[in-house]
Amino acid sequence: MLNEEETIQTIKSLSQGDFQQISSTLLEKMGFDISSLETRGGSVLVEGNIERGDEIREYLIKCTRAEENLKEEIRELHELLGGKKYGLFLTTSLRDRGVEKTERIEVVGGTPFYKLLKKFDMLSQVKSHRKKLSEEKKTEKRVDEKPTSDRSEDIEEWGKKGKKMYKEGKYQEAIRFFEKVLEINPEDYVALNNKALCHLKEGYQEKALKSINEAISIYPDFEDAYLNKAFILEKKGEIGKAKDTVKKLIDLKPDKGEYHYIYAAYLRKMGALKRAWRATQKTLKLDPEHSKAKELRSILRRELKEETGEEAAGLGEIEVEEVESDLKERFESLKKENEELREELEDKESEIDELERGMEKIENKFKMEKNRLRNTLKLKQERIDNLQEKRDELKAALDNEEVEDEEDGKKDEEPTEENIKTKESAIEELQNLKYVGPELADRIYESGYKSIDDLKGASKEELGEIKGMGSAITEKIFEYLQEN
Numbered sequence: 001m002l003n004e005e006e007t008i009q010t011i012k013s014l015s016q017g018d019f020q021q022i023s024s025t026l027l028e029k030m031g032f033d034i035s036s037l038e039t040r041g042g043s044v045l046v047e048g049n050i051e052r053g054d055e056i057r058e059y060l061i062k063c064t065r066a067e068e069n070l071k072e073e074i075r076e077l078h079e080l081l082g083g084k085k086y087g088l089f090l091t092t093s094l095r096d097r098g099v100e101k102t103e104r105i106e107v108v109g110g111t112p113f114y115k116l117l118k119k120f121d122m123l124s125q126v127k128s129h130r131k132k133l134s135e136e137k138k139t140e141k142r143v144d145e146k147p148t149s150d151r152s153e154d155i156e157e158w159g160k161k162g163k164k165m166y167k168e169g170k171y172q173e174a175i176r177f178f179e180k181v182l183e184i185n186p187e188d189y190v191a192l193n194n195k196a197l198c199h200l201k202e203g204y205q206e207k208a209l210k211s212i213n214e215a216i217s218i219y220p221d222f223e224d225a226y227l228n229k230a231f232i233l234e235k236k237g238e239i240g241k242a243k244d245t246v247k248k249l250i251d252l253k254p255d256k257g258e259y260h261y262i263y264a265a266y267l268r269k270m271g272a273l274k275r276a277w278r279a280t281q282k283t284l285k286l287d288p289e290h291s292k293a294k295e296l297r298s299i300l301r302r303e304l305k306e307e308t309g310e311e312a313a314g315l316g317e318i319e320v321e322e323v324e325s326d327l328k329e330r331f332e333s334l335k336k337e338n339e340e341l342r343e344e345l346e347d348k349e350s351e352i353d354e355l356e357r358g359m360e361k362i363e364n365k366f367k368m369e370k371n372r373l374r375n376t377l378k379l380k381q382e383r384i385d386n387l388q389e390k391r392d393e394l395k396a397a398l399d400n401e402e403v404e405d406e407e408d409g410k411k412d413e414e415p416t417e418e419n420i421k422t423k424e425s426a427i428e429e430l431q432n433l434k435y436v437g438p439e440l441a442d443r444i445y446e447s448g449y450k451s452i453d454d455l456k457g458a459s460k461e462e463l464g465e466i467k468g469m470g471s472a473i474t475e476k477i478f479e480y481l482q483e484n
Helices: 004-013 016-030 070-080 111-119 123-144 148-167 171-184 189-201 205-218 223-235 239-252 257-269 273-286 291-308 319-412 417-430 438-446 452-456 460-464 471-483
Strands: 033-040 043-052 055-064 086-091 105-109
Touching: 004 111, 004 123, 016 033, 016 043, 016 055, 016 086, 016 111, 016 123, 016 171, 055 070, 070 086, 070 105, 105 111, 111 123, 148 171, 148 189, 171 189, 189 205, 189 223, 205 223, 223 239, 223 257, 239 257, 257 273, 257 291, 273 291, 417 438, 417 452, 452 471, 460 471
Parallel strands: 055 086, 086 105
Antiparallel strands: 033 043, 043 055
16 A cells, blocks of 8 residues: 555656546545536646535535645635635645635645545555556656667657647646656757746746746747747736846847837837837838737827827837836836845745744743643652552551451451350340341441440440441430430
8 A cells, every 4th residue: 555655746746637537536435526627727626516414515626736835726716716615625735834724615635635545445546657657767767778869759759749738738748748858858948948838828937937047048049938938927917027038039139020019019018108119110110011010000109199199100219218218117127126135035034033933932832841741740750659658558557457357357256155145135135226227236236336325325426437327317316315
């Protein structure tokens, strides 16, 4: 049977299709009636019903293998909930991350996720996938041992398969093929570019940006990578940075009208209409038949008229003004970036302070707990010592009683006929008392009172000590003895 670590690592390594199949099977075994299932980014989003008590509850379930931003993933699920739906966040990666469940969302990850698979007898299924993955790795190892020419063929083949998976929307499978290419040639900038596009499609913008930057660092003249980087930055809402990225493309290829058009579009989004107009004019100068640039020119002509009241046709290509504007924009962008870095630094310092305070609290709590345990141990030891003393005292008392019992036994051995007659006559006499029967008379005799005269000499408290004499009987016998 697979242990927890092996199970989680295997599931993380599965293709998106296999992960989707594992997730849906588990949910069905848990009792969910699945009504819809879709892949969103690298996650699986499931809608279904389940019976809870006397009601049927609607659930929206997110199954993910995300390693980062789990709080953000849960927040997104919460935003998707509507009406009376409940949420379930099922993940392989929830281990000591401080993620707490939100209202109406149950979070299951790490160890609980493994326990569910074990409970519903799905570990054998995971084991089969693990065996398959192991065989694939062996195949890859054999490929690594091939001559360089054969490995080049493999790179080409894996690249084609990766592109095919990308077109089919199977982004995790595509990434696996591109990573195989990078294992053989870590500087394959095309594979890095394609991998970035897969991450972007899955919604992981930071991963996409990291991969595209690696591609550009390897090949600084990679035009497609610059275009994709601008698109990624645009998706992140960083239009200024996207525009600066396209400016680098223009520096690389100043005579390519398409790049001037994209530059103009970003300028328009930023509200720099005059500069956007000049960039559009530049596009049409280089490519007079550029349809999108013509459309953009018409839009800008109208917008400039509305903004300035002037006709845009009079605006020429004022190079100095544009350079100054670029420099000013660049300065503002760097200034903003510097402020963001300062804020990030302050946040990190605040996090460090918080962690230090947390550590101090933990240390203090540890010391307090240590002292509490030490005091508890001391008290328990004292109690043990007291119990041992009492045990010794009881043992000594028992030894004395055994000696006395032996002596009494010797006395009681072989009762004489005279003694028997004395006891019988005494019990007979005691029964003459009101309220005293044979059994009580016997107990009175055994308590040392051999006659009624003996009882008359006893106090009420002494009579109450006779075994079997309740307080009411004691009171009545005492009054009777006093009256007679």
